């Protein structure tokens with residue numbers, strides 16, 4: 444049985460209901476809330492993410508997907524609630540400690556990072572997420588050993604993602620798809636157990652789409668749990684084992700991709716919005 448079949452089989456008996464329990468959850472979140480002034484951007488009662496599966500987080504523009512990612516990964520510490528990773532409390536830990544425990548999110552390449560080389564981006568990915576820079580800088584032999592290990596890992600990832608020929612180029616010169624691969628490689632520098640991908644397909648040309656999809660499913664097949672936010676419904680339907688739909692901060696539906704495409708609450712949520720609504724036929728295709 445392929446790993447996608449394994450992940451799908453593990454979820455086969457799970458009811459398609461918001462907040463439903465999973466057989467082997469890696470992440471369990473309760474009462475996660477984040478408001479901006481009077482706006483309840485995130486208000487999730489209960490959410491479980493199945494270990495070893497690819498979970499897509501969908502929803503119309505402004506549904507709260509990115510905010511939920513930011514709160515769970517410690518990049519936005521203004522939220523409240525209780526969430527556990529491997530059964531251990533993670534709520535309100537700073538991002539580097541969340542990453543140290545194994546939950547890492549990707550970031551779009553910023554202007555500042557564009558001025559670093561591809562290799563430097565990966566080196567930074569290894570240290571910033573670990574929060575060990577200060578300690579390491581006073582223990583030089585240890586620092587040198589770590590630095591060598593970091594470069595070896597970076598080179599292995601560059602080869603894996605076929606970016607090795609771009610190792611010493613400025614990241615700003617990369618194409619949209621190559622940037623996405625670099626973002627993925629940066630996150631993998633710390634060998635995460637759970638990868639949170641924010642719009643992995645945005646700005647990727649069709650030539651690189653398939654290769655990016657294969658990298659993501661390979662990571663799942665190697666045992667990494669993946670959760671991604673994505674507007675591209677082809678990717679959601681073609682890649683995910685489970686889909687969670689947010690609207691106005693709440694989980695309004697979840698289930699296997701085929702069931703979500705025809706779920707009336709999901710179609711209503713998209714059609715009720717002026718922007719970011721995929722046509723109904725895209726949801727059901």
Ligand SMILES: Nc1ncnc2c1ncn2[C@@H]1O[C@H](COP(=O)(O)OP(=O)(O)OP(=O)(O)O)[C@@H](O)[C@H]1O
Nearest residue numbers: 479482484502503504505506507508509510511719
């Ligand atoms: N820093 C902020 N200050 C004020 N409001 C914010 C802030 N961040 C997000 N919001 C608001 O919270 C709501 C949820 O935004 P969020 O970006 O999480 O949605 P999303 O589902 O990721 O949307 P999109 O698909 O368009 O990226 C929106 O109404 C947004 O305007």
